Amino acid sequence: MGVGAFSRPGKHIEKGEIMGAYVGEVQKRSNELTSRSAYVYDLVGTNKGSKAVQVVVDGQTHGNWTRFCNHHCNPNVVVTPEQVGKIVLLVFSAAKRISGGSQIFINYGRDYFTDSNMLCVCSTNRVAHLPPVDSNGDSDVDMDDSPLVGRATKRSRIPR
């Protein structure tokens, strides 16, 4: 777990409110990348021409506060990929009402833990655990007018 990100003290966030977007370099998928950066999202989807899109968004050098969000199996923020022209944004929005000063949690997805051979220690369970099987990190997106339909999940940093 990293330093974490928190909502502003004294200011709550309403459910559905867009809080920001994960910003990073879009690169071709590469296993090598995971050994250098701890801030990588896998983005898998299809574009308007139904071509498969498999890229990573690396926030190591260009990232903002969203890259510091920790995992929770019952997160208060959902991450949704949105495409605006050639730019891909991983939009962070509140999954529930968030009180001021609360830690912001996202769901890294089960693969993040299995790939890195780690267990989650969040408050949903008294013992270390894996996120639920149906936990894919982020909801599948079906955007009628968007050229990109897909799913973004945080990539594990595979130790070498």
Ligand SMILES: [Zn+2]
């Ligand atoms: Zn957990």
